[in-house]
Amino acid sequence: MRKKSPAREIRVQIDSRYEFIDLIQRMAEDLCRVAGLARSAALNLGLAVREAVANAIKHGNRLDHSKRVIVIFKVASDRIVVAVRDQGKGFDPQRVKNPVAPENVYQNHGRGIFFMNAFVDDVTFTRLRSGGTEVRMEKRSRERRPGGASPARASMRQGGKAQ
Amino acid sequence: MKTKVRMVGKVAVVELSGKITIGEGDVVLRDEVNKLLESDQKAILLNLNGVTYMDSAGIGELVACYKRAAEAGAKLKLLNPSGRVSDLLSLTKLQQVFDIYNEEKDALVSF
Numbered sequence: 001m002r003k004k005s006p007a008r009e010i011r012v013q014i015d016s017r018y019e020f021i022d023l024i025q026r027m028a029e030d031l032c033r034v035a036g037l038a039r040s041a042a043l044n045l046g047l048a049v050r051e052a053v054a055n056a057i058k059h060g061n062r063l064d065h066s067k068r069v070i071v072i073f074k075v076a077s078d079r080i081v082v083a084v085r086d087q088g089k090g091f092d093p094q095r096v097k098n099p100v101a102p103e104n105v106y107q108n109h110g111r112g113i114f115f116m117n118a119f120v121d122d123v124t125f126t127r128l129r130s131g132g133t134e135v136r137m138e139k140r141s142r143e144r145r146p147g148g149a150s151p152a153r154a155s156m157r158q159g160g161k162a163q
Numbered sequence: 164m165k166t167k168v169r170m171v172g173k174v175a176v177v178e179l180s181g182k183i184t185i186g187e188g189d190v191v192l193r194d195e196v197n198k199l200l201e202s203d204q205k206a207i208l209l210n211l212n213g214v215t216y217m218d219s220a221g222i223g224e225l226v227a228c229y230k231r232a233a234e235a236g237a238k239l240k241l242l243n244p245s246g247r248v249s250d251l252l253s254l255t256k257l258q259q260v261f262d263i264y265n266e267e268k269d270a271l272v273s274f
Contacts, residue, residue, distance in 0.1 A: 018185055018186030018187070019186075021184075021185065021186075043247075047218065050184075050218055051218060051219055054185045054218070054219075054220065058185070099255060100254075100255060100256045105255070105256050105257065105259075105260060106226060106230065106260065107223075107226070108223045108224070108226055108227040108230075109219075109223050110223075111219035111222055111223060111255055112218075112219045114219075114255070115218075115219055115251075115254075118254060
């Protein structure tokens with residue numbers, strides 16, 4: 001039986017500045033290669049991570065440069081998990097409106113979480129004890145591994161849990 | 164992101180190139196469209212062929228420009244969104260909102 005290699009972890013901490021978003025997005029896309037994910041999957045995760053970091057800077061830390069955004073990448077042989085933490089006051093993801101509902105389609109904002117849900121397999125929001133929010137995104141390899149289980153189906157799940 | 168405006172008859176064709184993302188291209192796009200509306204331009208065609216990347220902020224700015232144009236009595240239409248940008252417009256159901264053209268000549272006669 002094939003033994004899975006342990007996940008490798010990388011932690012990055014940035015100031016709340018938009019100019020760092022590109023860097024984090026590139027890291028996400030490059031690490032997808034390490035995890036054996038396809039190019040299209042890397043682009044999808046890259047956009048989801050971009051949106052999560054942008055939200056953390058803008059809505060979580062409210063552009064306060066003294067507040068940090070922490071990004072944790074966990075890279076395994078068949079998946080990558082990215083957690084994005086801010087130091088804001090938290091929010092209720094259930095209150096985010098559906099941007100493709102007819103009454104919301106003309107809104108200027110509110111598509112970031114929609115993109116996260118669309119482009120990764122799982123998204124969860126957790127309110128941290130410290131007061132901020134953690135967005136956890138998981139992207140799995142679609143390729144069937146010899147002797148392994150069939151790949152999990154993509155889901156559009158979005159849930160929040162309080163600590 | 165860079166912009167270049169050329170007039171074809173009464174239509175201002177705005178050539179966009181580069182990324183339209185948060186804090187970067189979205190501001191450039193906003194400023195360019197505002198400038199055209201302030202100069203009483205009533206027909207604006209945004210050529211997205213050179214747009215290499217867009218995020219939700221870029222998509223949001225396109226919608227904001229569309230609404231500002233409508234409020235000013237102007238029309239704003241889109242030309243040639245590339246594959247990925249086109250996918251995002253479709254996913255967000257904005258292909259039903261914007262008039263989108265693949266050929267410039269078709270877009271020009273539509274105003």
